[in-house]
Amino acid sequence: METILPKFDSVFSIDCVIFGFQANELKILLIERNEEPFKGWRALPGYIVKKDESIDDAAERILYELTGLRDLHMEQFHTFGDVDRHPQGRVITIAYYALIRIDVQKELKPVTNIAKSAFWYPVNELGKLPFDHAKVFETGFQKLRRRLGYQPIAFELLPEKFTLTQLQTLYEAILNKKLDKRNFRKKMLSYGFLKELDEKQKGVSYRAAKLYRFDRRKYNKIFQNELSING
Amino acid sequence: METILPKFDSVFSIDCVIFGFQANELKILLIERNEEPFKGWRALPGYIVKKDESIDDAAERILYELTGLRDLHMEQFHTFGDVDRHPQGRVITIAYYALIRIDVQKELKPVTNIAKSAFWYPVNELGKLPFDHAKVFETGFQKLRRRLGYQPIAFELLPEKFTLTQLQTLYEAILNKKLDKRNFRKKMLSYGFLKELDEKQKGVSYRAAKLYRFDRRKYNKIFQNELSING
C-alpha cells in the first residue's frame, strides 16, 4: 500500500422504515428519542454504523437495539447525503425498509437508552419528524408502493391466515385508492399462490369469510420468470 | 446541542456506472487508475466525497474530474458497505448511474491525475475489476434493465435521430434477448412519443430507414399516470 486514504471525521448512519398493518391501518415503527438533538421527538429508528460492521449488519443491530425487534429481512432503499441533514455534523444515512406482521405478543422494547420507547404509528398521522426523516419515510413509502406492483410483499404484513378482504384493504391502504372487489379476488386467486384453508373467520357479526394462507413454495415455482418486454 | 456525535475516521466514496451505446454494443465508462491500490487497473470512475458537498454534487464533480464529462443526470442506485471492500480502510461507496449518448466530438479527458485516462468499454468484455466494482456494475446493469421496462430511457443512449432498428438493437443489447421486429415497432409507435422525421438514414448500401426522434413533451403529456393495479 503506497497511498493512504484521505481521512476526515464523518459518520454513516442507518435509518429504518418498518411497515406494519394493524386495525386496517398502515403503520410504521417509530421511537421516542432520548438523545439530543431532537430529544423527546418521535423519529425513525436510526443510529450510527460501527467501524467494523457491514451496513446490513448495522441495520439489524440498530433496529434491534432501538426497538427490540430482530430477524426481519431489511433492504436498503436510498442513501441520503445532503450536507446539513444533521445539525451536528456530516452524517450520511443509509435508509432501510422492511415489512412485518405486527404481533401484539412481541413487546417493543428498546435495549439501549438511546430510545425511550418504540411504538407503531399510523402513516397518515406522522406529523413533524426530525432531520430529513419525512423525506426518508416518503421515499420508502414510494418504494413500497412500487414494489407491491410486482412482488407479493403484502403477505409479510398480514397475519398468517387472512381473508381476501383484509388483503384488499391492505392493498388499498398502500396504494391509496379503491379497488374493485371482484377483479381483485379474481386476480389474486388466479396467481395460484393463495391456499384456501378449511377455516373461517371468527367473532364477526356477519357472514364469516374464508381464510387463506400465502404459499411461498408455489409462489417460487410459478415466478422464476418475472418481468418481460416480449418474445 | 448537548451531545456530540461519536466520531471515527471513515470515508464515503462515489462510484459511477455510466452507460453508452456505440457500434451496436452497450458500453460503460472506465478509467485507468493512476493511484494505489490497483494502480494501472481499469476501474469504475470513483472517488471520495468531500466534507462540504452533498453526495449528488460529489457524484457530478468526481465524474467530471475523472473523465471530463459534465452535466449528465445521474441517479444513485445502491450503497455498498461491506467492511473490507477497500483494502486500505473503511470506505462505503454510493453508486450512481447514468445513460448518455456517446459523442465522438466530446473528448474523454481526466482533469486530475487520479485517472490516467478514460474510455468506453463493452460491458461484455469487462474482465476483472478492482474492489467490488464487478458487483457494483452488475447491480447497476440490473437496475438499467428493470427501468427499461417502465421508462423511456433508451433514447438517452441513442443519437438524437435514430432508426427503429437501432432502437430495437439497443433494447436487445440491454435485455440480452431477441425481440420480434413487427411487435416491437407496433408497440413503440403506439406510445405516440416517437416523432417520424422527413429524413432518412444515409450512407447505407441498402434501403435507407426512416429516422425518428424522441418527443419528450408528448411523453410527459401521455405518462403523468404510470403504473396501476386496477380500477
Added chain:
DNA sequence: CCAAAAGTGTTGGTTCTACACCCATGA
C-alpha cells in the same frame, strides 16, 4: 440483378375493466 435490411397485418389468446345482486351470519 443481387444482397441486405426496411417495412408491413392478421389472427387467436389472454388479460383488463366495468358492473350488481344474492347469501350467510349474529345480534
Added chain:
DNA sequence: TCATGGGTGTAGAACCAACACTTTTGG
C-alpha cells in the same frame, strides 16, 4: 328481520404473441 360484509360471472375492449413476405436501395 335487519344490518353487515361475503361471495360470485359476463361481456366488450385492450393488449400480447406468433408468424413471412414484399419493397427499396447501393453496389
